[in-house]
Amino acid sequence: METLYAITVGILTACSIFLILRGRSFPIVVGITMLSYAVNLFLFSTGRLQIDGAPILGMVENPTDPLPQALVLTAIVIGFAMTAYAIILAVRARGEIGSDEVNDLDTHEQSEGHR
C-alpha cells in the first residue's frame, strides 16, 4: 500500500512539474493545481496511512494522527486561493497583452525555438 501511495504521489508530481515547465499560462495553472494535490498527499502521509480510522474521539479506538490533517485542510483552502489568483492573473495578462505566453520575448533574445 505504501509503495503504491508513493508511486502515485511521484507520478502526480512528475506530471505537474512537466505542466509547470510549459510556456503558456493555462497549463501552468493546471500544473500548479495538480502539484498542490501531490504536495497535500505527501504532507498528509507524514501521519502515516491508516484505513477505516478517523481523527475523532469516541468513534474509533485508535484515532489517526490529526495534525497533518489539520495542516493539509488549511493547505487545501490556501491552495484554492492561490490557484484562483493565478488563473485570474493569467486572464488579466491575456487581456492586457493579448497573449498567454509566459516568456518575455520582447525585451530579450530567445535562445529556444518558440512560436
Place this chain on the structure above:
Amino acid sequence: MSLLWIVFLPLLGACIPLLLARTPRWIKTVTTAAIPIVGLAIMGGYVGQTISGVIPQQSIAWLSHIGLNLAFRLDGLSLLFVSLILGIGVLIIAYAHYYLSEQDNDSRFYACLLLFMASMLGIVMADNLLLLWVFWELTSVSSFLLIGYWFHSSDARRGARMALATTGCGGLALLAGILLLGHIAGGYDLDTVFAAAANIQQHPWYLGALILVLLGAFTKSAQFPFQFWLPHAMAAPTPVSAYLHSATMVKAGIFLLARLHPVLAGTEWWFYLVTFTGLATLLVGAYFAILKHDIKGLLAFSTISHLGLICMMLGIGTEAAVIAALFHVINHACFKAALFMTAGIIDHESGTRDMRKLNGLLRYMPLTATLAMILAASMAGIPPLNGFLSKEMFLAESLQQHLFGGLSWLIPVLATVGAMLSVAYSIRYVHDLFFNGEPKELPKTPHDPPKGMLVPVALLVVLCIAIGLAPMWFAEDILTAAVSAVHGPLTALEIGLWHGWNWPLLMSAIAVVGGAVIYLARDQLFSFNRQFEHRDAKHIFESTVQRLSDGATAVFDRIDTGSLQRYMAILLTTVIILLLVPLIDLTQLFGGRKQLPIDVVSMVGALLIIFSALGVAILHRQRLLALLMLSVTGLMVSLAFAHLSAPDLAMTQLVVEVVSIILMILALFFMPQRTPRASSGHRVVRDIILSSLIGGLVASLNYALLTRSFDSISDYFVSNAKMLGGGNNIVNVILVDFRGFDTLGEITVLAIAAAGIHKLLNKLKPFMPSSDVDGRPWHHIRHPLLVTTVAKLLLPLALMVAVYILLRGHNMPGGGFIAGLITASAMILQYMANGVDWVKDRFNVNYQSLMSFGVMISLFTGLGSWYFERPFLTSWFTHIHWPVVGEFEFATAMLFDLGVYLTVIGATMMILTNFGKMTTRHRPTQEGN
C-alpha cells in the same frame, strides 16, 4: 541634556527654513543663523569643564543590542572642531544671504546647510564609533545635496555624484574598519576602544582595520590618490565650497585620523601610510594649484595640499607634530573659508573666475583686494600671520624625522619644496588678480560688494592677524585640551613668532624666494605642463562608472533572460540536487515499517489518479479535455482522503475541487482553447527528464518516509482535545482552538487573495470570443430549464446541510471551512443556473462586507478572551440543556468557526461572482461591484 542639543538643534532646525519658505530672505537668514549661535552658547557652557580636563559625556540608549547608542562627548578635540563648525557656519550663513541670487531657492539651501552642519557636529561629538559612522554617511548625503544645489547645471550634478560615490565608498570601507575595531575592542564606545589600544595594535587584524579606516579618512579628506573629487565639488555655490573646504567635510577625514590617533597611531604602518600619503598630497596639490586658471580651482588644490600637510603631521605623530596639525586645522579653516568667500565675491561682481581675464582688480575693488591679500599671505605663510606659525612648526617638525634612515634629509627638502609651491600659488592669486595690468573682456565691471558680504571676510582676516600676533592668548587653552585628547597630556606648548635664527626660518626664507622664482617662471611651467595629455578626472571617473554599470548589465542580461521556463528549470535542477544529497546518504530506502496490504479500492483509485494525471500532461494542449481529466484526479484525491481515514480532508477537497474546476472552466472561456505546439522536441525531452527525476525523487522520499516509524507530537492534541477544546473532532479542535491563530491568519490570507482578485478584475478588458474554437457561435439559451429547476430545489437543501456541517464540526467531520464551501457552491449553482440578474434581485449581498465581517468575528472572538484576562484566542465551552433539543454544547470556538464560515463564503463568492460577471453588464469597475 543640552550636550545633545548641539547636534540635534541644527538637525531639527533644518525644517525651519523650509517652513519659512514664503517669508523674506532676511528672516530665514536670521533664524538659520540663530541655530549655530545657540549651539555656540550651549558649547560655551561646557568650555570650562572640558579645558579643566573633565570630559562632558552624555548617552541615550538607541540600538543598544548592536552597540549603537546616542552617545556624545565634548573633549578638547571635539571642542576645537565644534567651535570651527559653528563659528564658520554662522559666517557662511551671513555670507550666503548676499551671495544667493533672487532665483535661488534659499530655503532649500539653508535647510541642506543645517543638515550638513548637524551631521558634521555629530561626527566630531560622537562618543561611539558606529554613531560616528552614521553621521559620517550623513555628511556624504548632505554634501551631495549641497554640491548639486544648482542641479540644472550638469557640472554640479556630476561633481555631486562624484563626491557621493567617492566618499560613499570610503564610508563603506570605514564601516568595515570600525566593525573590526569594535570586534577587537569588544565595544564601540570610544572609551572602550581607547582602552583596548594596545590589544588592537597587536591584533592580526590591525593592518586590515588600519587600511580600511584610512581609506575612509583619505577619501573624505581628498588625500592622494583620491583627491580628484574635491576640485569638482567646487561646482557648488561658493558659500558651500567655503564651508566644505574649511571647517567641514574634508576636515572630517582629518578629524577621524586625530580621533583614532590614540588607538591606531604609533606603529610603523601608521607612520609610513599616513606620512607619505600626506607628503604626496601636499606636493601634488600644490603643484596643480599653480596651474589652475580658475580661482576656485586654485583654492581647491591648495586645500588638498594643506590637508596633506595636516595629514603628514598626524602621521609623524609626535607631540609637537600633533600640535602643529591641530593648530593648522584652525589656521587653515580661517584663511581658507575667507579666501573662498573673496573668490565668490570676485565671481559675483565680475562674472568670471578665470585668472587670465581677471587682472588689476585692486583699482576696482580695493577693500576686497586688501582683505584677499592678507589672507593669501597667511596661506603662503608670511609673518606675522597665523599661517606662518603653523608652517614654521611643520618645517621644524620635518627636520626631526629620522625614520627614513640615511635618506631622512629628503623630508625637510620636500617640505620646503611644498612650502615653496604654496608661496608660488599664493603670489599668483594676489598678483594675477589684483595687479598685472587691466581686466580683459569681463562680463561686468567689478566693484566692491555690499558691506554685509565683506563683514564675514573681515572678521576672519582679523582673526588671522590676531592669532598670528597672540597665538598663546587665542589658542593655548583649546590646543592644550585638543592635543591631550589626541596625544595624551601635554608637556610643552610654546607658539611664538620669533624663535631666533634657526633652520625653519631659513627654510621659510628659501620657500618665499623660491616661490617668487617659480611664479616668475610660470609661463615655462604652463608650457611644460601642456605637453602632458590633459585628462579630466571627471571623464576618467565617469568612464569607470560606465564600465562598471555595463558589466553589471551584461551579467544581469545573462541571468535575467525573461524566460519563466528557464528560471523554473534552474530552480528545479537545484531542487533535484538538494533532494539527491540526503537520499544518497540513506543506506536503504525501505525503513522496515510493516506495509498495509493493498486492497482493490486503493488499487483502482491509485490507477485512476495515475492515468488521469498522465492524461492531463499528455493532452494538455486540448485544454477543456485536460481540465476534465484534472477534475477526475482531484475527485480521486478526495476519495483517497476518505479511504485513508481523513473525512474532513475528503469533504474539503471535494468542495474545493468543484469550486476550482468551475473557476477554471470560466477562465478558459477567456483563454485560447488549445495550446499551440510550441516547444521543440529537444525541450520536451529535457522537461520530461527533469520532471521524471523530480517525480522519482519525491516518490522515493515519500516511500522512505512511509516505511519508517515515527513519534508524533500529536499525542498532546489527541489527549487534550476533549478536555481543553471540548470537541471530539480533533482536526477541527486543532483548527479552531489549539492552532486558532494559524487559522485566523489563513482566513486573512484567503480574504486578501479575494480582494486581490477583485482588484485584478477591475477595469479588465478580457478577450471575449464570439464563437468556440471550431468557429461555432455560442449557444444563446442561457439557462436550461432542467438546471434551473434542480438548482432552485437544491439550494435550501444545501444550506441546511451546510448549517448542520457547521454545527457538528466540533465533534464530527465538518466545520467552518467545509460548510462555507458547500454554501458557496450552492450559491454558485444559482448564478450558473439563473444568471446574475436573477440572483441579484433576490439576494443582494455585498460579499466583500460578508468576508470582512467573517474575519472580524473570528478576530473579536480571539480578542474577547482578553476581556477575561486570558491570552489571545483562549477558548471556553459549556453544555446547555435546551428544553426541546436536549443537551447542547456551546463553545467560543464555534463562534470562531462561524467567522471562518462567513469568510470562506464571502471570499469564494467574491472570486467567482466577480469573475462570472465579466461577461455581463455587472462587470466590476472602479466603483466596486
